[in-house]
Amino acid sequence: MRIFGELQxxxxxxxxxxxxxxxxxxxxxxxxxxxxxxxxxxxDSIIVSGGYEDDExxxxxxxxxxxxxxxxxxxxxVTNQExxxxxxxxxxxxxxxxxxxxxxxxxxxxNIAPEEGYRYDGLFRVEDYWKxxxxxxxxxxxxxxxxxxxxxxxxxxxxxxxxxxYDFNKKTKRIxxxxxxxxxxxxxxxxxxxxxxYTCQVCNTQIETSSGYYAEAAHIKPLxxxxxxxxxxxxxxxxxxxxxxxxxxxxxxxxxxxxxxxxKGKLKIMNNHKINKDYLRYHFEHFYDEKNx
Amino acid sequence: MRIFGELQxxxxxxxxxxxxxxxxxxxxxxxxxxxxxxxxxxxDSIIVSGGYEDDExxxxxxxxxxxxxxxxxxxxxVTNQExxxxxxxxxxxxxxxxxxxxxxxxxxxxNIAPEEGYRYDGLFRVEDYWKxxxxxxxxxxxxxxxxxxxxxxxxxxxxxxxxxxYDFNKKTKRIxxxxxxxxxxxxxxxxxxxxxxYTCQVCNTQIETSSGYYAEAAHIKPLxxxxxxxxxxxxxxxxxxxxxxxxxxxxxxxxxxxxxxxxKGKLKIMNNHKINKDYLRYHFEHFYDEKNx
Numbered sequence: 001m002r003i004f005g006e007l008q009x010x011x012x013x014x015x016x017x018x019x020x021x022x023x024x025x026x027x028x029x030x031x032x033x034x035x036x037x038x039x040x041x042x043x044d045s046i047i048v049s050g051g052y053e054d055d056e057x058x059x060x061x062x063x064x065x066x067x068x069x070x071x072x073x074x075x076x077x078v079t080n081q082e083x084x085x086x087x088x089x090x091x092x093x094x095x096x097x098x099x100x101x102x103x104x105x106x107x108x109x110x111n112i113a114p115e116e117g118y119r120y121d122g123l124f125r126v127e128d129y130w131k132x133x134x135x136x137x138x139x140x141x142x143x144x145x146x147x148x149x150x151x152x153x154x155x156x157x158x159x160x161x162x163x164x165x166y167d168f169n170k171k172t173k174r175i176x177x178x179x180x181x182x183x184x185x186x187x188x189x190x191x192x193x194x195x196x197x198y199t200c201q202v203c204n205t206q207i208e209t210s211s212g213y214y215a216e217a218a219h220i221k222p223l224x225x226x227x228x229x230x231x232x233x234x235x236x237x238x239x240x241x242x243x244x245x246x247x248x249x250x251x252x253x254x255x256x257x258x259x260x261x262x263x264k265g266k267l268k269i270m271n272n273h274k275i276n277k278d279y280l281r282y283h284f285e286h287f288y289d290e291k292n293x
Numbered sequence: 294m295r296i297f298g299e300l301q302x303x304x305x306x307x308x309x310x311x312x313x314x315x316x317x318x319x320x321x322x323x324x325x326x327x328x329x330x331x332x333x334x335x336x337d338s339i340i341v342s343g344g345y346e347d348d349e350x351x352x353x354x355x356x357x358x359x360x361x362x363x364x365x366x367x368x369x370x371v372t373n374q375e376x377x378x379x380x381x382x383x384x385x386x387x388x389x390x391x392x393x394x395x396x397x398x399x400x401x402x403x404n405i406a407p408e409e410g411y412r413y414d415g416l417f418r419v420e421d422y423w424k425x426x427x428x429x430x431x432x433x434x435x436x437x438x439x440x441x442x443x444x445x446x447x448x449x450x451x452x453x454x455x456x457x458x459y460d461f462n463k464k465t466k467r468i469x470x471x472x473x474x475x476x477x478x479x480x481x482x483x484x485x486x487x488x489x490x491y492t493c494q495v496c497n498t499q500i501e502t503s504s505g506y507y508a509e510a511a512h513i514k515p516l517x518x519x520x521x522x523x524x525x526x527x528x529x530x531x532x533x534x535x536x537x538x539x540x541x542x543x544x545x546x547x548x549x550x551x552x553x554x555x556x557k558g559k560l561k562i563m564n565n566h567k568i569n570k571d572y573l574r575y576h577f578e579h580f581y582d583e584k585n586x
Contacts, residue, residue, distance in 0.1 A: 056519075063519060083582050095542060097473035125472060128515065130543075130579040144519075178478035179418060180390035180509065185471035207535055208555075210543030210582040216473065222421065226349075226356060226437075241534035242500055249388060250423075250503030262501075286423040289376050289503040 002041045005099045005123060012122040015114065022118045028103050034067055035086030039212070042098045043089035043126075046145075047118070049105030054134040054142070057112050062102065062124065065134070066090065066141035077136035083211055087141045091211030094126035096193075097185040099148060123148045129211070181245070189217035192236045192273075200240035201268045202252075202260065207240055216244045220254075220279040227282070234276040237267070253288035254280050262288060295334050298392045298416060307413040309396075315411045321396050327360055328379030332505070335391045336382035336419075339438075340411070342398030347427040347435070350405050355395065355417065358427070359383065359434035370429035376504055380434045384504030387419035390478040392441060416441045422504070476537070482510035485529045485566075493533035494561045495545075495553065500533055509537045513547075513572040520575070527569040530560070546581035547573050555581060 007026055016022040023031050028045040030036050037043030046064060048057055054077070056063040066087035069079040083091060093100055102121045107113040124145040134140035198213035199206050207214040218239045221229030229235050239247060246252050252262030256277045259266050261284070269275065300319055309315040316324050321338040323329050330336030339357060341350055347370070349356040359380035362372040376384060386393055395414045400406040417438035427433040491506035492499050500507040511532045514522030522528050532540060539545050545555030549570045552559050554577070562568065 061518075091542075095473070097471040099471065128517075128541075130520075131582065132579055142519075144517075178390040178392065178482070180388070180476040180478040180482075181474075182472060182476075183474040185473040189471070189473075205535065207538055208544045209539060210580070214538055214542060214544075224421075224437075225354075227423075241538050242498065245500055245507055245534050246502060248421075249384075249507060251501045251507075286425055287503070289424065 002037070002044050004042070004044050005101075007101075010120060012120060014120045016118040016120075018117065022103060027101055027120050033086060035089060037086060037089030037093070039085070039088040039092060041089070042093040042096055043086065043100055044093075044098070045101035045103060046090070047103045047105055049107055049113070054140050057104075057110055059112055060147035062145045064090075064143045064145055066143065069138055069140070077134050077138045077140060080139035081131070081141050083131070083141055088211050090126055090143050091129050091209075094129050094143070095209065095211065095214050096190055097125065097183075099123040100126060100145065102145065102147075183216055183241075183244070184223070185217065186219075186223070186231045188231055188233055188236060192217045192233060193238050195270060195273060196238035199238065199268075200243055201237050202239060202243040202263065202265070204268070205240040205242075214241075215239065216241055218244045218247055220275070221282045222248075227286075229279060229282070234274050235279045237275070247283075248287070250287040250289050253284040255284065256280055295330070295337050297335070297337050298394075300394075303413060305413060305415040308407065309411045309413075311410060315396060320394055320413050321411075326379060328382060330379060330382030330386070332378065332381040332385060334382070335386040335389055336379065336393055337386075337391070338394035338396060339383070340396045340398055342400055342406070342411075347433050350397075350403055352405055353440035355438045357383075357436045357438055359436065362431055362433070370427050370431045370433060373432040374424070374434050376424070376434055381504050383419055383436050384422050384502075387422050387436070388502065388504065388507050389483055390418065390476075392416040393419060393438065395438065395440075474538070476509055476534075477516070478510065479512075479516070479524045481524055481526055481529060485510045485526060486531050488563060488566060489531035492531065492561075493536055494530050495532060495536040495556065495558070497561070498533040498535075507534075508532065509534055511537045511540055513568070514575045515541075520579075522572060522575070525569075527567050528572045530568070540576075541580070543580040543582050546577040548577065549573055 010025060010027055016025060019031055023029050028036050028047060034047045035043050036045045048062060054065040066081050068081040069077050071078045102124045103118050104113045104121050105118050106116045124147050126143050127146050128144045131139050131141050193215045198215040215238050217236050219229050220235050220237060221227055223229055223231060252260055254267050255261055258269060303318060303320055309318060312324055316322050321329050321340060327340045328336050329338045341355060347358040359374050361374040362370055364371045395417045396411050397406045397414050398411050399409045417440050419436050420439050421437045424432050424434050486508045491508040508531050510529050512522050513528050513530060514520055516522055516524060545553055547560050548554055551562060
């Protein structure tokens, strides 16, 4: 089983003399590959060791270059990279919000890397992935990772840009901090999405991306106070983003016989997926508003 | 013009003797109403003064009760509230991620409220809205607000629950911090969404919620390093959440003649909306991946 997130007893700053020690710790199991993960499960850890000419390490933000297409002896890019294997695993972590353990390896050109061996530097989130022509002229896949709950270092180039934008906003107009929508994934989200093969239980849509399918797991009775719905399979459904927004904002609800209200049709449910009807009633009573129809 | 966010020269902690002084400051203009805003624009400020029996003030998290249905002399709820006027304005702020200025009024029962008059307590985000039977037995609309960049106070009841969950996770299994997707709104987002009447430029879908329509403004060349796309109208399109996810994760792109690639059809564009073709090319080159089709 691939373990995502922190490992018991292994704290940030933990050091390892070599890849074998690191592998045995469980923080990053593959003995050679820089990305640990699979297309199905996502990536659980990476090693940032400056082996790729295109990597950019700003401390709490890392622009990481995918694998493939590299001449092993020179480290130079000699063909295009493709969105396969480890690269696809990182894209999967991006779409599912999975935490990625970052281990830095010693590297002369970096003042962030350890002086020798390998060091575990905590959990990062893959914010974005894209491809571009690398310094070699060949296509590389790139991943922006951001430290989870990390404080950005003052000298980070990226922070500087953000700070400048902030200062500019402050001088010229009102500060406006706007986060429209945060989709939080939980331990069970992936399981429920896989059960439905990333198909929306309302409309059967399967959203396609460059790295496979995308769906969202929606809690029927919301997590967090004052609702305090549980993170359990009987409180989760698999929806496309459109129907997730509509569900959270009361555009439709689900009756106890699974008929939709506010939308036509019925919720599609697998035989091995039991939904708790108390949670359906909670959603109907608290989020659906008949008056506005 | 309604101003969202901070007002120049008015800092957190600013105090006002009465509603007239507060109104003249511009922080909260209505002389009597607790919610300042409109259904079209959203709510820019609220007053938390304990006037509603159902309000719950935890400091950096507030469970705020909407307006309406209240007996003015006793403050008791005497009829159901509806999702109209100020309540609809707060729902609009929720869906668009608008910052809401919170002003606390003196209230004997609260140790968070000022001792007298009114105090500006910073920007909050409306995280969620729903209805429930209030303590009176009548329906009230409720809004959970969270302080933007605020540190949660240690004695917050809600934080305690979150802390307990965190401790539980730590004891029993791996810590997993998962944020699947953050949709950030910008100054121009609302303008572009209104231009298209909240209709997706790819599929014409208009997402319905209990408080009106919902759409997302997508940056063609992404904001932030290393892309550094601008927040300008010629870099924005109006999409439904499904096509926003697909666009960000390379499921489709847009050619310079506005034909879609990866999807059938053409981007619908209003005459008064000029899109910069350099940004389209950037998206196509960096996010669309033909190999995976």
